[in-house]
Amino acid sequence: MNYDNVMQLALERGFYFPSCEIYADAQAGFWEYGPSGVSMKTKFIELWRRELVRRDGMLEIDGSQIMSKSVFEASGHLASFADPVVRCINCKLNFRVDKLIFEQTGIEIPESADLTDFDKTVSERNIRCPKCKGEFERARKFNMMFKVEIGPEAEAAYLRPETCQSIFVDFPRLFKTMRGKLPIGVAQIGKSFRNEISPRQSLLRLREFYQAEIEVFCNPNKLNDLDRFAEVQNTTIRLWINNELKAMTCQQAVDSEVLPNKFVAYYLGLLTEFYQKTGIDMTKSRFRRLGEKEKAFYATVAFDFEVQTATGWLELVACNYRSDYDLTSHATKSKEKFEVLDDEQKVLPHVFEISMGIDRSLYTILEHSLREEKEHDRIVLSLKPYLAPVHVGVLSLVKKDGLKEKTDEIFLKMKRKYDAFLDHSGAIGRRYRRLDEVGAPFAITIDHQTLEDQTVTLRKRDEMTQDRVKISEIDKILSESLAFP
RNA sequence: GCGGUGUUAGUCCAGCCUGGCAGGACGUCAGCUUCCCAAGCUGAAGGUCGCGGGUUCAAUUCCCGCACACCGCACCA
Known part of the structure; x- marks a missing residue:
């Protein structure tokens, strides 16, 4: 079924609908779950807990949605989770400055470059507004985090743009008090917030959205030393490498070095088994290895779990090997110690992340489950019984x-x-x-x-x-x- | 954010050109009937006509601005 069929079902049967819809100043990118949507989401989360959190013995936490400025200074979001833009002095239109420079001169400047680099090129090459030929103000960063003000003195803080930062920040306490032992997964379900320039397509691109994130902390020297890998060694995963689909078992993926180690293969295997049970058509899915330019600023190896929908390939999960980026950043900024003992050796854990978009997953389940039976003159939502509202x-x-x-x-x-x-x-x-x-x-x-x-x-x-x-x-x-x- | 197209009942849509009582179908609810797969009959409820301004005696209709949605571009879980 197509996007419109799902949308109509969602509106008529209480799955989801626009937020604040009776008011004209309702903003795009905010949606509510109705009774059917909540019921289904609750069951989806229960399945996630069973298949990932409990199965792998992870710790689940529930962190604050508002986090202090220091967290995002350390995480890099204040500096990097932003697009460089310039505004025309004359007509006030905003442009992505790196894109504009590339279009007009062919010069590629990475979006993370210093703002002065953009200003320099704009003035040297006399880049003008494409609409009115006006000159530009100086380049600035449009940060996609929502800023909030705390208390009467309006101290700056931010709505988290990903749930995982609390997992990193909480790691030292969790490891000590929960008798942690590497490798250990810490999981969290909750809302994240991103000030998207143009949210679109209901649940597929929201400004306020649910994530189910898992951060697995591991000893980087033991990525092939994982007993429980045996559980998934024969599980077939679908990998998209160099524009080609390769379906193979986890064992084969490790042996052929398509995946870097057993550790990554194990979690891709778990994730595959989870999604098989959601009723999503797995023949329309793939793990796509991201190229250098597509990866998030913190990732060293990245796979997106993508599913084919009526709107095209849709990214449901980002799997990023974040190495020690996060723990080093927070350790440096906070002076907290993040090293832990593993086999009597001090080690700074590396992190492998499984960052799931819940809203997108629910949409995909609906789309793949919905069908029209003309001979019986009916529309049927063939959800797995345990996910049915x-x-x-x-x-x-x-x-x-x-x-x-x-x-x-x-x-x-x-x-x-x-x-x-x-x-x-x-x-x-x-x-x-x-x-x-x-x-x-x-x-x-x-x-x-x-x-x-x-x-x-x-x-x-x-x-x-x-x-x-x-x-x-x-x-x-x-x-x-x-x-x- | 750009370009295109739209926005009227829960849903789909007519009415707008040519200003003059807000309509239809489906759905919902109640009653009757039927008694196992959207049957039938009767009745009812349901609308700031996206929002704001302007023109006019009068605006759902004409004009301007904005918001939102969809498609394409760009960006992302």
């Missing part, structure tokens, strides 16, 4: 003859344990269609026979088949069918 619809075939009361009684017994949806009104077929659209894998219907023999019909979403089951068996059937894998 509604687990089961509980329906009375008709309201009268005591069926409503019997239905209420059954619903009451289920509603704490399952996301059950009670519905008495309208034609039964219409109610099934509505449940199909929110991805409810099951519907149980109470009819006249129920009153005679204590059985109900259990309808399956994908097959549209119905079985008669005893009321006493419902719980067992549902708990098995809805369980996480």
Whole structure:
């Protein structure tokens, strides 16, 4: 299905919708999750916890969204998480100065260069505004972090542009108090904030968005010394190297040196197994190795996990080998010690990062799960049962003859344990269609026979088949069918 | 941020050219009917016509500005 189909489903069925939409000054790039969206997101996060955090024995934290200025001085975000721009004195339009210089002269200046380098080239080559031929003000940096002011003295602080900074900052305490031992993963789910110049396409590019980030701290001398690699050695991962797809097992990727070490291969394997369980079509996925110019300023090796969607290839996860960039920076700035003991040797850990975009992942799951069945005149969201916003619809075939009361009684017994949806009104077929659209894998219907023999019909979403089951068996059937894998 | 196209009920859209009571379909809700896959009948609710200004006796309609959305460019999880 295409982007518009997903968008319409999202708006009509309570998955997500624009923030502040009743007001004209609502800003782009902010979206709300509705009831269906929250329910699905909660379950997605539970799957992430199971498949990554618990499976690998990671520590999970929940850090502040507002962090002090020093954090971002150390991390490099104040200096580097910014685009160099110039503004025309005459018409006030802003331009990316590095792009402008390249377009007009062919000279390439890296975007991280000193502002004076840009000013020098602009004046030497007499670069003028493309729109009005006006001269430019001096170059400045447009930083993509949201600045906030703390307290009556308005001390500067920032909304975090990535969740991982608190993981780095907290590392010394976590390692000491949680009896840390390398390698160790620290995970966090939360919101990050980026002042994007042009947010677009709802959940795909937000100014306020959810990340699920994992930072694995490791001994850089032991990247091939990892017992648990055996768990994923036969897992097939899809790698996109030099414009070519190479599907191979993790073991083969290490042996052929397509991946640098077992450590990286292991986590790409875990991530693959996680996404397989989300219902995303893995034949439309790849880990793409980034070139030098594409990588973030802190990365030495980088793979993006990308998935093909109706909007093109979409980056869901950034996997960056950040080496000791972060810990060295924070150690230098804070004077805190970040070295730890590993086999009685002092070592400054390196960091491998798995930075997941939750919103984008949820969009992709929706797009890959949504289909139209013309022969049955219905739209079906074939979510994995354990990710469905509604687990089961509980329906009375008709309201009268005591069926409503019997239905209420059954619903009451289920509603704490399952996301059950009670519905008495309208034609039964219409109610099934509505449940199909929110991805409810099951519907149980109470009819006249129920009153005679204590059985109900259990309808399956994908097959549209119905079985008669005893009321006493419902719980067992549902708990098995809805369980996480 | 640039260029193009749009914005009217929950959704899709008509009305705008040529200013004069805010409409349709689907959906939702209630009742009747039916009794297992969007059937039918009756009724109802639902709108700052994106926001602000201007022209006019009168603006959803004409003019200006802005915001937002979509497509393309650039940037990113």
